[in-house]
Amino acid sequence: MELYIFDGSLEGLLTAVFECYTRKSKIIKLVGQAHYVPDVFDAGFHVVSDREKGERVWKGLCAKLGKEWQLRFYQAYLSERPEAFQHLLNFARYVIDRPAGASENYAHPDVLAISQTARQVHREKHRMEAFVRFQKTGDGIYYAHIEPDFDVLPLVSEHFENRYADQRWIIYDLKRKYGLYYDLEKTEEIELGAAPQLSVVNALPAGLLDPKEELYTLLWQDYFKTTNISARKNTRLHVRHVPRRYWKYLSEKQR
C-alpha cells in the first residue's frame, strides 16, 4: 500500500488519480494534507496539484460517466469527508478501468459510498434552499447566512439566481467564511471583512435592516404559530424535518 498526500482540492484529487497510473501504484491510501500526520516509517508521496493532469482525468471520467454521475462525483467531493476522498479515488480508478456503465454497479463499495455521500450532500443543498431566511438590509440587499454541514454554496447559486433574479442578495457561509453575492447580473464569491454580528432574533443587527423587516419577521413568526394544529402535535416528526442544529438560523424558531 502506498500513501498519497494531497492538498484537499478537487484538482489535487484528480491529479492523485493521474499519478496512480503513471506510478503504477496498486493500492493507495489517500489522505488530505490537513489530516496527514507524518510517520517516520512511511514518508508518503506528496501529490502536486496539476491543472493539466487533473483535467485529463476529469475528461476520462466524463467519457465514462453520465451527467448525473459527474454531478455525484462533485457532490461527494464537497462533503469534505476524508473517507469520501478515498472512495472518490477508488471510484475513479474503477470507472476508468472498465467499460462505460460500471457506475451503475451499486453492489460495489465505492459506487455505493459515492452515491450515498452525494445524496447526503444533495439533501444538505436542498435544506439550504429551504432554510435560508433573507433579511432585507437598509440598502436593499437581501442577506442570509448559513452554516451547512457540507460545502454546498457552489451547488445552490443557480437555484437562487433563477428565483431571485430581480433582487440583490448575499448568502454567507459562516463556517467556511465565504459567500455568494448576486448583483442582478451575476453571482460572485465574496469574503466579508468582518463577519456580521449576530443577534438572536435577527441575523443582522436592527440598525442595518430595512424598517419593515421587523414586521415581516413578526408576521412570519405569527404565521408559523397559527398554522400549527395543536391537536396533531408531533414533536418527533417536526424535529426530524427541521433538525435542531438549524434552528438558530430560522426566524420562526426564535420565539
Added chain:
Amino acid sequence: MYERIREKLGILADAAKYDVSCASSGSNRKNENKGIGDAEGAGICHTYTEDGRCVSLLKILLTNHCIYDCAFCVSRRSNDIRRAAFTVEEVVELTMNFYRRNYIEGLFLSSGIFKNADYTMERLVRIVKKLRQDERFNGYIHLKTIPGASDELLREAGMYADRMSINLEMPTERGLKLLAPEKSHSEVEKPLKYIQNNITQFESEKALIKSVPKFVPAGQSTQIVVGATTESDKEILYTANAFYRNFSLKRVYYSGYIPISYDSRLPVIGSQPPLIRENRLYQADWLMRFYGFKVQEILDDLHPNLEIDVDPKLGWALRNLDRFPVDINTADYHMILRVPGIGVGSALKIVQARRFNRLHENHLRKLGIAFRKARHFIRYADSPMQLKEYEAGHIKNLILSEGKSKYQSNPDNQLSLF
C-alpha cells in the same frame, strides 16, 4: 397598522390550516421575465409546523365570512368566531414579502364565500392577476375554486394559477348531505370537469402553437375529510380512485377530521384525529399511483378497511403469499416493487445492480431496503434454506415483534407527554 395586519393574518391563516394540500411541485413556470420566483420542478418545504406538516405555501383565506353553514367547517355561518377579510393589496404584499425572504414557495388562496360565488371568485382572480402581471411573480399559486362560480371566472383563474382545487369534503354524497345539506358532489364535479377540459384543450393547442399560455400547469387536486362520517376506507379509496380516473387529478388529500364543533352529528371535541388511518390512506394512495396496485387489490368487500397494525403493502403481501417469495435476481421490476420493505428507489437500484453481480444479503442490506421486513418475501443469492412455508399470521407476528413501529408504544394514538 401593524396590529391590524397581524390580527388578520392570525385569523385567516388559522382558518385555512385545515386544508391539507401543501404541494408546490408539478408546475413548469420558469422565471423568464427577470421577475421574481420560479415554480419549475420540485417544490420546497421551507419549514414544518410543530405537528410535522410541511409549510411551503402561504396558506390563507381571503375571508372567513361565509354564507354557508357546513357542520365540519370552522368558518361556518353559525360559528361564533372573529371574522376578517384581506384586501387584494394586502394578500399581494404579504405573498411578495414572504417570497422575497425565502419563507415560502408561493400562495395557497382559499376563501369563505361572501355574498355569492362570483363575487368571491372575482376577488381571488384579481389577486392572482395582480401577482402575475404587476409583480411579475413566477412562484407557485394554488387557487381554491369557489363552487358555483361562473365558467368565465374559472377560466380566467386558470390562466394565472398553477394548481386549482376544490374539496369533495365527505367521501360520499350521503356523508356530505348529512353535514352540509346545501352542498353536493355534483357541484364539485362540474368545475373539476370544466377545468380538466380546458387543460386538455390548452395542451392540444400547445402541440400546434408554441405561444399558448399556461393553463393550470400543475393540474387539479381535491381533499376528502376522514373520520367525520362513517364511511369505510373502501368507500374513501374507491371515491379517490374514481376521481383520479374521471378528472385526471394530480393528488387526492386525506384529512383526518379534527373536531371543531359541538354538533351532535360529529365526533366530540377533544377526541383524537384519526392520524394512523389518515397515514394508511396515504400509503394506499401511493400504492395506486406509484406501485401499480389497483384499488380492488387493496380493499374489497371482504376487507373494507385498511389495517392499523400493518401498512397496506404488507397487508396485501400477507393476503397473497402465493405470489411470494420473489427472486430478487430474476423477478421483473413490477413484482420487486410489490415486496414489502422495497421502495421505488431501491427496486430500481436492485434491477441495475443485478446486471453486474448476483445479489446477496449484504448487497441488499446496503442498498437501503428494509431487509428485516423484506426477507420474508424474497429469495436472493445466499438465501438460507427454507424448511417449511410460514403462514401469514406467523410472518406478521415476526415482523411486528422485530419492528419498532411508532404506533406500538401508543396503540390508542394518545399523545405522549414527554
